[in-house]
Amino acid sequence: MAQVFVATCAAITLLGWTGCHRAPRLTPQQAEGKHLYEVRCAHCHRDNDLGLKKVPPDLHDVFRRSTLPGGAPATDAQVARVVLQGKGMMPSFAGRFTDEQMAALLAYLHTGLK
Ligand code: HEC
Incomplete structure (x- = not known):
């Protein structure tokens, strides 16, 4: 009986570790979106390296909270x-993203992960 208890505790602890401490995995599409975000957006939206007076908003919660008109969370169409x-x-990034790249970018932003 005690052995079962110990084994169960070990299993739960192990699950806890892997569940909580490992970085969440992105799908290949989300990973591509993250790359695009890092290359095209982060220097403004994370670092504001142009020192813009109107600081570019953090995009990671654009689908939860938005400064778009109405204040409602943005839709994919609005962000696009x-x-x-x-x-x-x-x-404007017109012509700089394929449909697949835009979809990847949106999929990444939907994760809310940095
Ligand atoms: C040159 C700096 C710069 C770059 C690069 C840039 N942005 Fe922005 N972005 C801004 C600024 C500044 C605003 C705020 C505009 C305003 O409200 O006047 C903004 C606003 C936005 C908004 C509206 C958010 C809201 O809540 O109002 C979205 C969505 C957005 N950017 C997405 C992106 C994405 C995705 C990329 C990368 C493909 C990107 N931006 C690249 C400067 C930048």
Whole structure:
């Protein structure tokens, strides 16, 4: 009986470790989106390396909280539109993303993971 108890505890502890401490895995599509975010967006949206007065908002919760009109969480279409058309000091990325790349970028932003 005690052995079963110990084994169960060990199993739960092990599950806890792997569940909580390992970085969540991204799908290949999300990983591609993360790469695109790092290359095209992070220097403004994470680092604000142009020192813009209107600080580019953190994109990781754009699908949870938004500064888009109405304050409701953004939809995929709204985020895609901002990326393609630009907004304020943000340049337009029209023609710079394939449909697959845009889908990957949105899939990554949906994860909310940094
Ligand atoms: C040159 C800096 C710059 C780059 C590069 C940039 N952005 Fe932006 N972005 C901004 C600024 C500044 C705003 C705020 C615009 C405003 O409200 O006037 C913004 C706003 C946004 C918004 C609207 C968010 C909201 O809640 O209002 C989205 C979505 C967005 N950017 C996505 C992206 C994505 C995705 C990329 C990469 C493909 C990207 N941006 C690249 C500067 C940048």
